[in-house]
Amino acid sequence: MGVREGLLALLDGQPRYGYQLKTAFEATTGGVWALNIGQVYTTLDRLARDGHVVEVGPGDEAGRRTYAITENGRRELERWLDASPAGAPPPRDELLLKVLLALGTEGVDARDVIQCQRTGIVEALQAHRRQLRAQTTGNNDGLVNRLVVDALVLRLEADLRWLDLCEERLIAQTGTEPTRRSA
Amino acid sequence: MTPVLELRDVSRHYDDGAAAAVVALSHVSVSVSPGELVAVMGPSGSGKSTLLQLAGGLDHPSDGQVLVDGHDLADLSARALAALRRQRVGYVFQRLNLLASLTAVENVMLPLELDGIASRAARASAEAALAEAGFAGSTKRYPDDLSGGEQQRVAIARAVVGERALLLADEPTGALDTVAGEAILELLSARRDAGAAVVLVTHEPRFAGWADRVVFLRDGKIIDEAQAERGASILANRR
Numbered sequence: 001m002g003v004r005e006g007l008l009a010l011l012d013g014q015p016r017y018g019y020q021l022k023t024a025f026e027a028t029t030g031g032v033w034a035l036n037i038g039q040v041y042t043t044l045d046r047l048a049r050d051g052h053v054v055e056v057g058p059g060d061e062a063g064r065r066t067y068a069i070t071e072n073g074r075r076e077l078e079r080w081l082d083a084s085p086a087g088a089p090p091p092r093d094e095l096l097l098k099v100l101l102a103l104g105t106e107g108v109d110a111r112d113v114i115q116c117q118r119t120g121i122v123e124a125l126q127a128h129r130r131q132l133r134a135q136t137t138g139n140n141d142g143l144v145n146r147l148v149v150d151a152l153v154l155r156l157e158a159d160l161r162w163l164d165l166c167e168e169r170l171i172a173q174t175g176t177e178p179t180r181r182s183a
Numbered sequence: 184m185t186p187v188l189e190l191r192d193v194s195r196h197y198d199d200g201a202a203a204a205v206v207a208l209s210h211v212s213v214s215v216s217p218g219e220l221v222a223v224m225g226p227s228g229s230g231k232s233t234l235l236q237l238a239g240g241l242d243h244p245s246d247g248q249v250l251v252d253g254h255d256l257a258d259l260s261a262r263a264l265a266a267l268r269r270q271r272v273g274y275v276f277q278r279l280n281l282l283a284s285l286t287a288v289e290n291v292m293l294p295l296e297l298d299g300i301a302s303r304a305a306r307a308s309a310e311a312a313l314a315e316a317g318f319a320g321s322t323k324r325y326p327d328d329l330s331g332g333e334q335q336r337v338a339i340a341r342a343v344v345g346e347r348a349l350l351l352a353d354e355p356t357g358a359l360d361t362v363a364g365e366a367i368l369e370l371l372s373a374r375r376d377a378g379a380a381v382v383l384v385t386h387e388p389r390f391a392g393w394a395d396r397v398v399f400l401r402d403g404k405i406i407d408e409a410q411a412e413r414g415a416s417i418l419a420n421r422r
Binding site for chain 1: 391401
């Protein structure tokens with residue numbers, strides 16, 4: 001999902017051969033989405049079969065084949081850019097599973113599981129922040145890096161918020177409200 | 184290196200005549216060194232604010248010791264404690280406590296003037312701290328004429344003005360939007376990098392990542408700690 005359209009978008013700028021597409025794709029996505037070259041060629045074959053790209057000119061002496069986008073491919077790309085991602089992903093991630101299983105398992109304190117996950121996520125957040133601080137600012141891919149890190153950080157924060165909510169609901173449900181004074 | 188702040192086996196309970204005392208903190212030990220930013224997180228009522236009040240000498244532990252710069256606060260006279268608080272500790276609390284009769288810049292100058300710093304020098308430092316906190320516009324306005332975000336920046340400038348060794352912040356980004364909140368964290372991080380010890384109480388997951396350590400409280404006890412060195416960034420694997 002997305003690789004096909006990513007290659008189309010890169011070819012929309014200029015014709016390229018497989019290896020160029022691989023490196024351009026990885027640079028565009030801030031290096032967090034690695035492609036293997038086999039995947040690139042398989043995808044190009046399918047795109048060619050569907051009439052979205054065509055091979056242009058004879059291959060060079062190294063046997064590299066250059067591809068260009070077709071009108072058909074351009075329309076496909078536009079359709080994809082405008083379409084909303086199909087529905088929300090099903091809530092089947094591992095974090096959710098761990099908490100749900102902890103709730104239903106005898107002898108396991110769900111709040112301990114929640115805390116353990118919370119600590120792990122916070123440590124990942126700390127690592128991202130350090131990485132950001134270590135990065136030199138002002139380089140060309142600064143904005144791309146920034147956007148990629150923002151996306152990762154916000155998703156982790158969403159997980160943390162959800163864990164906080166789990167804990168609050170658990171406290172409300174079981175009535176094991178901690179001893180508290182008015183804040 | 185001597186920690187700037189050290190809580191040794193600190194408990195705080197409130198005995199207000201009820202049958203059972205209310206326990207706000209129970210056997211908490213934590214120390215914060217120069218150049219360290221420690222975040223304290225936990226559900227409401229878990230003791231976060233109590234911990235900060237004790238650290239700042241604004242409340243006394245029922246048991247245990249609180250040391251700032253190696254001095255046990257219980258051993259200090261009221262006058263010495265006030266001087267230590269004024270000279271070494273900067274506070275940003277949820278209730279901002281700006282003085283309504285003083286302008287923005289005068290509020291920030293106040294702690295310096297109390298220490299006998301000449302008015303002209305105090306004003307220059309205060310203006311610089313306000314600029315650092317991102318305060319824009321005239322600094323001669325009174326708190327009532329400032330937006331919530333501006334008041335927050337004044338409070339933060341007042342906390343960091345002068346060379347405070349210990350900064351205590353309770354939800355310091357409360358009235359600010361996301362980008363402005365990040366600017367405050369940048370400011371606290373810069374003070375940390377300059378050698379200050381910073382304790383940040385927050386419920387904002389967004390800011391947990393800024394801390395060198397995150398201490399988690401539950402029911403008045405420390406139940407876990409997250410340390411920056413242990414985290415593995417996805418970004419670390421990038422080519």
